[in-house]
Amino acid sequence: MSTFWSLWVMALVVFNLGLTLFLFSWARKVEIPTLEDGTTGHVWAHGVLRESVRRLPGWWVITSAGMFVFAFVYLLLYPGFGAWKGLLGWTQHEQHATQVALNDANVAELNSRFAQLSPEQLAANPLAQQIGERLFIDNCAACHQRNARGNPLLGAPNLVDDDWTWGGDDASITTSILEGRQGLMPPLGSLGADTVTDLAHYVLSLSGAPHDAARATNGQPGFALCSACHGSDAKGNPIMGAPNLTDSTWTWSKGDLPAIERAITDGLHGVMPAWKARLNQDDTRVIIAWLRSQSGDRLARR
Amino acid sequence: MAKGYKYFEAIEKHAGKLAIFTAIMVSIGGLAEITPLFVEAHSITASAGVKPYDPLRLAGKDIYVREGCYLCHTQMIRSLRAETQRYGAYSVSSESVYDRPHQWGSKRTGPDLARLGGKYSDEWQRLHLLDPRAVVPQSNMPAYPWLADEPIDSKDSVARVRAVQLLGDPYSAEKIAAAPAALEGMTAMDALVAYLQGLGLPAEVAEDPT
Numbered sequence: 219m220s221t222f223w224s225l226w227v228m229a230l231v232v233f234n235l236g237l238t239l240f241l242f243s244w245a246r247k248v249e250i251p252t253l254e255d256g257t258t259g260h261v262w263a264h265g266v267l268r269e270s271v272r273r274l275p276g277w278w279v280i281t282s283a284g285m286f287v288f289a290f291v292y293l294l295l296y297p298g299f300g301a302w303k304g305l306l307g308w309t310q311h312e313q314h315a316t317q318v319a320l321n322d323a324n325v326a327e328l329n330s331r332f333a334q335l336s337p338e339q340l341a342a343n344p345l346a347q348q349i350g351e352r353l354f355i356d357n358c359a360a361c362h363q364r365n366a367r368g369n370p371l372l373g374a375p376n377l378v379d380d381d382w383t384w385g386g387d388d389a390s391i392t393t394s395i396l397e398g399r400q401g402l403m404p405p406l407g408s409l410g411a412d413t414v415t416d417l418a419h420y421v422l423s424l425s426g427a428p429h430d431a432a433r434a435t436n437g438q439p440g441f442a443l444c445s446a447c448h449g450s451d452a453k454g455n456p457i458m459g460a461p462n463l464t465d466s467t468w469t470w471s472k473g474d475l476p477a478i479e480r481a482i483t484d485g486l487h488g489v490m491p492a493w494k495a496r497l498n499q500d501d502t503r504v505i506i507a508w509l510r511s512q513s514g515d516r517l518a519r520r
Numbered sequence: 521m522a523k524g525y526k527y528f529e530a531i532e533k534h535a536g537k538l539a540i541f542t543a544i545m546v547s548i549g550g551l552a553e554i555t556p557l558f559v560e561a562h563s564i565t566a567s568a569g570v571k572p573y574d575p576l577r578l579a580g581k582d583i584y585v586r587e588g589c590y591l592c593h594t595q596m597i598r599s600l601r602a603e604t605q606r607y608g609a610y611s612v613s614s615e616s617v618y619d620r621p622h623q624w625g626s627k628r629t630g631p632d633l634a635r636l637g638g639k640y641s642d643e644w645q646r647l648h649l650l651d652p653r654a655v656v657p658q659s660n661m662p663a664y665p666w667l668a669d670e671p672i673d674s675k676d677s678v679a680r681v682r683a684v685q686l687l688g689d690p691y692s693a694e695k696i697a698a699a700p701a702a703l704e705g706m707t708a709m710d711a712l713v714a715y716l717q718g719l720g721l722p723a724e725v726a727e728d729p730t
Contacts, residue, residue, distance in 0.1 A: 223556035230552040234545070248524040310599050314610065317601035356606060360640055360648075360656055371647055371654055489641035496608070496639075 224300035231299055239286055246274065329500040337388060340507035350508025353501055357493060366512055373401065373470045373488035378513040381467040385456040391509075392502045398492030401459035405485030406443070413440055418478040424452050424464045427473060459488070567614035572689040573715075575699040576706060579677045580715025583708050584623065587664060592629035595622075595719065608635035608720065615720075618689055630661055635720030645713045667709040674703035 471477030
């Protein structure tokens with residue numbers, strides 16, 4: 219704040235507080251002229267109501283005086299009187315920093331306790347579950363849904379089944395969260411609609427889904443192109459995020475023929491944004507723990 | 521002292537005088553709190569990383585205003601721990617210098633958007649605007665499906681860039697010359713998504729200079 223505006227504010231504060239304080243103390247002493255009957259002579263309703271003069275009630279005077287005292291003390295302690303910083307040196311940014319430090323200390327203490335726990339123990343810890351769920355709802359649920367079952371519209375995978383496109387160990391999941399992932403299936407519409415349909419039938423046959431056996435046989439040689447990413451055994455490649463095509467898990471659809479044809483023709487582009495600006499390793503650890511706790515059958519199988 | 525009544529009488533028995541003196545006293549608060557900030561606002565410069573909106577994002581910002589997004593979403597993270605923990609670093613004035621008018625808002629039916637950029641994918645933003653419930657079943661946000669069918673008028677958008685340039689935002693001649701090509705074939709949806717994806721600087725935020 220420049221000196222001019224500081225003086226401007228100070229002058230207005232002095233004028234306002236000074237004038238109101240003067241009026242407050244002076245007006246109480248001013249004598250209001252009255253008629254012989256003790257009224258001021260102001261009448262309403264043809265003389266039915268007449269204005270008389272009474273002393274101000276004590277509670278009102280004390281409250282008003284208290285407000286002046288509050289104003290002076292406040293302006294002395296806190297910023298408000300121009301550039302005056304106040305005796306306490308309070309700023310909202312420092313208050314924020316203090317609160318953040320306090321919270322960080324609590325979280326650090328909590329995380330140091332969590333660090334003693336194995337992933338399985340953490341997944342069973344009610345407090346870790348609560349924190350993990352909260353973080354998941356705030357950060358992950360917009361795409362993966364609150365129940366972590368995923369959203370095929372976005373190709374956001376189900377996170378509580380036993381199927382992990384980019385690797386399901388803790389380190390891989392942490393990398394997926396912090397660094398993000400970009401899954402790219404190139405469009406292959408140039409192969410021609412007929413070839414695409416043959417290929418789609420072959421893909422269906424891989425997981426034993428209902429398909430046209432003749433078309434699947436026609437499509438098989440073309441799969442050589444797909445195997446670059448999905449592997450010659452079609453079991454996928456977690457390094458590229460190429461999903462396993464031999465299981466019954468489908469990320470972008472329910473695994474029906476038109477959806478698979480569309481995926482081959484137009485390609486797919488799944489984006490998992492990087493979260494390292496918003497989440498750290500401790501956060502991802504409790505999120506993963508919560509996911510494990512939601513994935514009952516996975517734990518049972520361990 | 522006791523004779524001071526005539527001064528009170530002089531003011532209180534004349535409606536005109538009473539109104540004028542009342543107006544003077546009532547305006548003191550505004551003169552002290554608003555005027556200095558209003559005048560000094562012009563001296564605030566953009567913090568590091570804050571750049572004028574490119575033409576597509578500027579068009580998106582105007583759609584944000586047109587659709588009234590500010591009625592349910594703030595772009596103002598206050599310096600409260602619970603807010604900075606959820607939304608990121610608190611907002612500072614030097615981040616809003618190119619917002620004409622600023623979109624701070626005052627009502628949160630939906631979440632704050634000041635640091636939304638990059639939080640979700642472009643595709644998520646598109647799907648969410650077309651049908652919020654397709655991605656967030658619990659959402660009560662209205663759908664904005666018409667945005668996808670509405671082409672951006674590049675002539676109009678370039679005029680908008682020139683308007684904020686007149687107000688002092690630094691745009692180079694090359695940038696303006698390249699605008700029509702950049703806006704070619706774009707829809708209102710593309711513009712709004714580009715605007716939303718550019719909101720905020722999650723990585724670094726400069727200290728407020730004031």
